[in-house]
Amino acid sequence: xxxxxxxxxxxxxxxxxxxxxxxxxxxxxxxxxxxxxxxxxxxxxxxxxxxxxxxxxxxxxxxxxxxxxxxxxxxxxxxxxxxxxxxxxxxxxxxxxxxxxxxxxxxxxxxxxxxxxxxxxxxxxxxxxxxxxxxxxxxxxxxxxxxxxxxxxxxxxxxxxxxxxxxxxxxxxxxxxxxxxxxxxxxxxxxxxxxxxxxxxxxxxxxxxxxxxxxxxxxxxxxxxxxxxxxxxxxxxxxxxxxxxxxxxxxxxxxxxxxxxxxxxxxxxxxxxxx
Numbered sequence: 001x002x003x004x005x006x007x008x009x010x011x012x013x014x015x016x017x018x019x020x021x022x023x024x025x026x027x028x029x030x031x032x033x034x035x036x037x038x039x040x041x042x043x044x045x046x047x048x049x050x051x052x053x054x055x056x057x058x059x060x061x062x063x064x065x066x067x068x069x070x071x072x073x074x075x076x077x078x079x080x081x082x083x084x085x086x087x088x089x090x091x092x093x094x095x096x097x098x099x100x101x102x103x104x105x106x107x108x109x110x111x112x113x114x115x116x117x118x119x120x121x122x123x124x125x126x127x128x129x130x131x132x133x134x135x136x137x138x139x140x141x142x143x144x145x146x147x148x149x150x151x152x153x154x155x156x157x158x159x160x161x162x163x164x165x166x167x168x169x170x171x172x173x174x175x176x177x178x179x180x181x182x183x184x185x186x187x188x189x190x191x192x193x194x195x196x197x198x199x200x201x202x203x204x205x206x207x208x209x210x211x212x213x214x215x216x217x218x219x220x221x222x223x224x225x226x227x228x229x230x231x232x233x234x235x236x237x238x239x240x241x242x243x244x245x246x247x248x249x250x251x252x253x254x255x256x257x258x259x260x261x262x263x264x265x266x267x268x269x270x271x272x273x274x275x
Contacts, residue, residue, distance in 0.1 A: 028052065028060040028218075031080030033071050033089065033210070035135075035186060037164050038064050044245065045084075047237040052082075055228030056221065067163060068136035069271060075099075076272075081218050082225065086140040087208025087257070088264035095265070099213035101258060102226060106248030109209025110184040111144040113201040116172055121179060121201065124152030131178035133168045134159045138268045144204050145181035147263075169194050183209075185246065208257050 030049060032041050045062045053060035063080065065071035072089050074080065076097050083093060086109070093099040115121045127149065134142030142159060149157045160177070162168060165186035171177050173194070179201060187195065212229065214222060232238040233249050242249050 026058055028056055028058045028082070029080050030060065030062045031071065031075055031083045031085075032062055032064050033083075033085035034064045034067060034163070035086075035139075035165070035183065035210075036189075037166075044241070047235075047241050048232060051232045051235065051237065052225070052228050055231070056224060067161075068139040072138060072268060073272065078215060078217070081215050083213045083215070084210050085213070087211050088140050088143065088261040088268060089138070090208065090211035090213045091258045091261040092265040092268050093213050094258065096269075098216040100216065100219065100222065101253055102212040102214055102222075103229065103250045104211045104253055104257075105209055105242075106251045107185070107209070107246055108206040109140075110206060111141040111204040112182060112184050112187055113145055113148070113203075114169070114172065114180045114182060114187055114198050115178065115201050116175075117197050117199045119178070119199075124149060124202075127157055127178055128153065130158040132157055132159045132181065133171050133177045133179070134161050134181040135163070135165065135168070136161050137271050140207065140264060141181045141183050141186075143264045143267050144207070148202065148204070166190060166194070169198060173197055185209075188246065208253070208261055211253065211258070 030045065030052065032045055034041065041064050042062055049060050049062050065074055068089070071085065072092065075083050075085070075089070075093055078097070083090070083099060085093075087104075090099070090101060094101055121127060132145070132149070134145060136142060142161070146156070146159060159181070162171065165182040168180035168182050169190055172180050184203065187198070187200065190198075214225060218225065229250060233242065241247075
């Protein structure tokens with residue numbers, strides 16, 4: 001069938017308009033700090049993504065970054081609508097970028113220093129000379145661990161950074177480092193055959209763990225988003241999510257809980273201004 005040039009041009013124009021309309025469709029982006037691999041994050045947060053998408057009636061995506069430093073840079077650049085990150089980054093985003101804290105998890109968040117089970121390391125003094133692995137210079141577990149080392153030894157210990165808790169574990173078991181800095185939850189989430197070959201050297205006090213903070217451009221949807229989050233906790237998918245990750249459900253933030261993260265937030269600022 002012959003199609004005139006005029007009708008072909010019209011068809012191409014309509015197709016272009018459709019593509020433009022699709023590309024411009026509002027999307028709600030949930031940014032999750034890279035506490036584990038991108039694949040695991042996308043899998044773990046898929047139920048929450050679907051629930052929020054249904055609650056808002058907006059296409060919703062989960063995004064992360066290669067490391068904690070890049071993640072907080074992207075969050076400060078307003079690339080996410082809802083951010084789920086550890087308390088010190090949540091505090092920085094609240095103070096510096098106008099994000100609104102919403103809630104956190106009931107389960108305690110703790111940082112731990114781990115060593116091989118048969119390691120001769122039994123105190124901070126045994127870590128003199130370095131050989132410590134952390135997740136990122138701006139991750140809470142690494143910053144807490146560096147503070148602990150500094151308090152214990154009176155000086156800094158060089159920390160090498162990798163991208164995920166399972167990488168920390170493998171490096172330790174390969175004998176390429178003396179100790180690793182991870183969260184207690186990530187340590188507990190390691191495969192049994194890996195975790196059984198490691199032990200906890202020291203554990204932090206409870207700190208503000210993964211906190212949900214809302215971008216100021218979404219403040220008109222705050223009630224709708226909070227309603228979606230609290231209702232997620234009651235769904236079957238939500239119950240499975242909290243049980244699988246041992247998070248215990250949601251809770252509101254306690255008075256002063258984020259403010260206590262100020263020293264760690266300041267450490268992040270120092271990293272971000274470095275060239």
